[in-house]
Amino acid sequence: MKNKLRVLRAERKWSQGELSLLLGVSRQAVNAIETEKHDPSLELAFKIAQLFQMPIEKIFEPETR
Amino acid sequence: MTAMNPTASHPTAFHLKVLVRLLTIGMAGAAAGYGLMQLVKLTGLAVKTLSWFDVISMSIALGFLAMGLVSAVIASNRKRLAAALESSVDPLLVASVQEAELPATDGEVRTAMTQAAVLGLAGILMLIPMFTIAPVHAHPGLAIWIFPCIFVMFLLQSALNLQLWLGSDEFMRKLILSVCAGSFVVSQGLLFLWATAERLHLVVAATSWRIFTLMMACYMATSFAVARRARR
Numbered sequence: 001m002k003n004k005l006r007v008l009r010a011e012r013k014w015s016q017g018e019l020s021l022l023l024g025v026s027r028q029a030v031n032a033i034e035t036e037k038h039d040p041s042l043e044l045a046f047k048i049a050q051l052f053q054m055p056i057e058k059i060f061e062p063e064t065r
Numbered sequence: 066m067t068a069m070n071p072t073a074s075h076p077t078a079f080h081l082k083v084l085v086r087l088l089t090i091g092m093a094g095a096a097a098g099y100g101l102m103q104l105v106k107l108t109g110l111a112v113k114t115l116s117w118f119d120v121i122s123m124s125i126a127l128g129f130l131a132m133g134l135v136s137a138v139i140a141s142n143r144k145r146l147a148a149a150l151e152s153s154v155d156p157l158l159v160a161s162v163q164e165a166e167l168p169a170t171d172g173e174v175r176t177a178m179t180q181a182a183v184l185g186l187a188g189i190l191m192l193i194p195m196f197t198i199a200p201v202h203a204h205p206g207l208a209i210w211i212f213p214c215i216f217v218m219f220l221l222q223s224a225l226n227l228q229l230w231l232g233s234d235e236f237m238r239k240l241i242l243s244v245c246a247g248s249f250v251v252s253q254g255l256l257f258l259w260a261t262a263e264r265l266h267l268v269v270a271a272t273s274w275r276i277f278t279l280m281m282a283c284y285m286a287t288s289f290a291v292a293r294r295a296r297r
Contacts, residue, residue, distance in 0.1 A: 016151050017167030027150040027173070028295075029236035037295055038236050 002061040006034040008052050023047055097131065109199035119195065122278040125285055126191035133185030140177035143168035176232060179225050186222040190215060191281070194274070240291055247287035252280045 009019050016034075020027045025044065032038035039060075040048065049056045105112060115123070139149050146169035169177070193215055201208045230241065256276065262268045271279075 015167050017147060017170075021167075021170070025234040026237055027147070029234050031151055032236050032295060038239065041235050044235060 001039045001063060002036060003033060004059055005030070005048065008054075008059065009034075022051055093134075097127070101127070104196060108196040109203075110196055111199065118275045118278045121282060122191055122274070123195055125278070125281050126188045126195070128188070128285065129184045129191065130188030133181045133183075133188060136177060136181035136184060140169075140174055140181060143174065146173060146177055172232075176229065179229055183222060183225045183229065186218060186225070190218055190222065193218075240295060243291045244284065244288050247291065248280070248284040251287060252283035255279060255283065 005019075009016070014022070016027050016030045020030045023030070023044065024047075029038065029040075029044075033040055045056050045060060049059060052059060104110075140146050147167060150169065150173065193211070197207070197211050201211065230238070233241065256271075256279065259268065259271055259279075263270055
């Protein structure tokens with residue numbers, strides 16, 4: 001699933017490590033979400049939305065077929 | 066953040082780093098090979114009598130040991146560990162896509178060291194039965210002492226594995242489950258074919274060690290495939 005996580009992180013000048021600490025997940029998880037290798041669970045998606053204070057649909061974009 | 070081309074700005078430095086890394090790996094491999102030969106001499110392992118499955122299981126065991134050692138070396142340096150965790154290219158860690166700004170935390174070091182221990186113990190556990198063949202043959206009573214030691218090490222390795230699972234996040238658990246599912250599907254398919262051929266008297270009966278070796282080979286192959294997919 002396309003997402004704007006890397007852009008949002010860069011805007012706040014956070015490293016992957018810092019974002020992983022804020023979300024309570026591994027750096028590999030943050031990297032995998034940013035590179036679209038992993039779609040976060042609903043719980044994690046809500047955490048991300050809460051952290052960036054944006055609706056989920058503004059951060060994640062389902063792929064259209 | 067876009068990926069850097071590590072060769073673009075300093076081509077000579079980059080190629081030199083790759084060469085040094087490869088030479089280091091080569092020297093480590095040579096040292097490991099020498100150590101292995103010394104162990105073979107010490108335990109009286111009759112190399113010529115080893116079957117193909119013995120060679121495969123020994124290779125898998127040495128692979129686990131090597132991975133455990135490499136993991137421990139990477140985990141011993143917090144910046145290097147952080148780069149390894151964040152890097153999606155460059156398995157030699159010569160130039161990371163993104164220079165990790167935050168060194169590895171205590172928790173990340175602990176997890177990496179636990180993973181190294183799990184891999185190292187897996188290698189040792191697979192090697193012990195191979196290298197104790199000759200001593201047990203000479204002194205059959207030794208087996209009663211060797212097996213409990215293996216069992217205790219197995220319990221320790223299992224406990225560390227469980228600790229890793231409990232400390233994993235959703236992404237790491239997804240990777241672990243992918244490897245488990247993939248290796249099960251492949252190994253059960255191969256075992257079915259062998260079992261069928263055995264029933265039809267086309268092949269010899271498989272010993273439990275051979276079945277275990279086949280499972281571990283499938284596990285290793287699946288692990289590499291899953292890790293490669295996750296890194297691309």
